[in-house]
Amino acid sequence: MTVPHLQKAKPFSGGAPIERSPVAVSRGQHLLFVVATLLYWMTMYIYVPILTPFLQDRGVPLGIIGLIVGSYGLTQLAVRFPLGVYSDRMSRRKPFLIAGMVAGLISCGLFAIGSSWETPLAGRLVAGLCASSWVPFTVLYASYFPPEKATHAMGTLSFLTVAGQLAGMSASGWLADAGGWNAAFLTGMGIAAVGTLTASFIHEPKGTAAHREKPSKEANEKPLLIQAWSVVRRSPMLLEVAILALLAHCVLFITMFGFTPLQAVELGASESQLTLLVVSFMVPHAFVSLVTGRWIAPRLGTRRVIGAGFVLSAAFTAAIPFASSLAWLSITQIGNGAAQALYLPLLLGLAIQDVPSKDRATAMGFYQSIYSIGMFAGPYLAGWLNDGGGLKAGFAFGACVALAAAVIVWLRAPRATRR
Numbered sequence: 001m002t003v004p005h006l007q008k009a010k011p012f013s014g015g016a017p018i019e020r021s022p023v024a025v026s027r028g029q030h031l032l033f034v035v036a037t038l039l040y041w042m043t044m045y046i047y048v049p050i051l052t053p054f055l056q057d058r059g060v061p062l063g064i065i066g067l068i069v070g071s072y073g074l075t076q077l078a079v080r081f082p083l084g085v086y087s088d089r090m091s092r093r094k095p096f097l098i099a100g101m102v103a104g105l106i107s108c109g110l111f112a113i114g115s116s117w118e119t120p121l122a123g124r125l126v127a128g129l130c131a132s133s134w135v136p137f138t139v140l141y142a143s144y145f146p147p148e149k150a151t152h153a154m155g156t157l158s159f160l161t162v163a164g165q166l167a168g169m170s171a172s173g174w175l176a177d178a179g180g181w182n183a184a185f186l187t188g189m190g191i192a193a194v195g196t197l198t199a200s201f202i203h204e205p206k207g208t209a210a211h212r213e214k215p216s217k218e219a220n221e222k223p224l225l226i227q228a229w230s231v232v233r234r235s236p237m238l239l240e241v242a243i244l245a246l247l248a249h250c251v252l253f254i255t256m257f258g259f260t261p262l263q264a265v266e267l268g269a270s271e272s273q274l275t276l277l278v279v280s281f282m283v284p285h286a287f288v289s290l291v292t293g294r295w296i297a298p299r300l301g302t303r304r305v306i307g308a309g310f311v312l313s314a315a316f317t318a319a320i321p322f323a324s325s326l327a328w329l330s331i332t333q334i335g336n337g338a339a340q341a342l343y344l345p346l347l348l349g350l351a352i353q354d355v356p357s358k359d360r361a362t363a364m365g366f367y368q369s370i371y372s373i374g375m376f377a378g379p380y381l382a383g384w385l386n387d388g389g390g391l392k393a394g395f396a397f398g399a400c401v402a403l404a405a406a407v408i409v410w411l412r413a414p415r416a417t418r419r
Contacts, residue, residue: 025144029203033141034160036097036202039195040137041164043104044127046188047111048165049172049274052262054181060117066383068121069258073249073375075128080372084135084365088358093136093143094204100133101196108188128372135368139361142352143205154349155293158341162289166282173274231362235355238363240412244306245347245371247405248340250378254398255317255336256281258379260329263391267326280330281337288341293349302346307409309342314402321392 047054055065087096103126110123138157145153168191175183232238256278261269264277288296297305316336323329351367352360378401382394 025203025205030144032198033144033202036195036198037137037141037157037160038164038167039191039198040097040101040104040130041161042168043101043108043188043192043195044130045165045168046172046175046191047108047184048257049169049261049278050176050181050184050271052259053265053271053274054176055117055120056262056265057181058117061387063384063387064117066258066379066381066386068117068124069253069383070376070378070380071121071124072128072131073253073372073377075125076132076372077369077376079129079132080135081362081365081369083132084139084361084363084368087136087139087361087365091358092204093140093361094199094202096133096136097140097199097202098196100130100137101192101199103127103133104130105189105192105196108185108192112182112185112189132368135361135365138348139352139364140202140204142360143357152293152349155290155345158289158345158348159286162282162286162341166278166286169278169282170275172278173271177270177272231355231359232366234359235363237354238351238367241347241350242367242370244343244405244408245351245367246374247401247408248310248343248347249371249374250401251313251317251398252340252344253375253378254382254394254401255320256333259382259386259391259394260320260333263320263323263395264326264329266391267323267329269326273326276326277330277333281333283337284334285337285341288338289345292342292345296342297346302350303409306343306346307406309339310402310406310409312339312342314399314406317395317402318399320395321390
């Protein structure tokens, strides 16, 4: 299979036939989806900044902490792709959104009742089920826009993702400081309950290609791997983008969503002070995500923006263990948040840009399953490295992963655009 190179501007423009614009979606329907998205991410990230300190407080070794943090990605690796295939076969997205919200509620409940490391592990695995419903979430939101605006839609959705994560993570430290560890978990259960109700009223357009072009009986009887290969073969850029996303999520789950909070605790941060760390990362991440696909990439070139993001992320990740105070650590997070926002929204949009609507959940499920490997492998390997060499070892590993991704972007680019 010949994989096309990452181009200077749009990495590809062909592949799928151009579809008609989706059925018009009202402002109210759009707003309801926005609210559901925010609640969805708040549910999953309400406890993320306190997760590693919480487990360390329970006496869990760093190696097992890495396993628990990474298990979130392990579930997604197993579930996201088949979920995407079945969503396409059913030509439905909304039921999976509701199921994901319920899984988020159960996950927070398991953390609240756990006393040993096994129950938090179960809670994190169930959180992976919740996160797996992001496949139909993204595809349903894309159906609100014409296909040529896929990267624009994913940029907006990336902003909503970060906004929900920021809201949940900002409240996390304050809740733990005011009411103990369980305050964050119980709040997450309440948010998930409201999110489940909101998701039940989300509008799913019936006039999109996903509904007009239901898979044939023959297609529905295809084994999952064969169906996946047929989608990947028709969109060869999908595999290359998925591999880059795998490396990107290795870095993300080693840093802010993994061991950066522990670095802050070593510098003397309290639970409430972790909120400052979260804001330092998430605010620039949110705003850069919003403008990357709309303004930065069209002017500077997609390949250059993605490559520069990985290089900058490598530098700021390597600098984390050398921060001598919380202020300096926050500066590394400002840089890393902005750097990672240069490539994550672009990769998400490229994953489905040339895929027909009827196959988009399959393509997105494949893409997200591949990058889920990074969610597991990154913190798992970093956790064991930390056990032997301290936090410096894990962050050095994360920096190397980001540099490797930058090299891949450079090597896959046409020779004329490398300069």
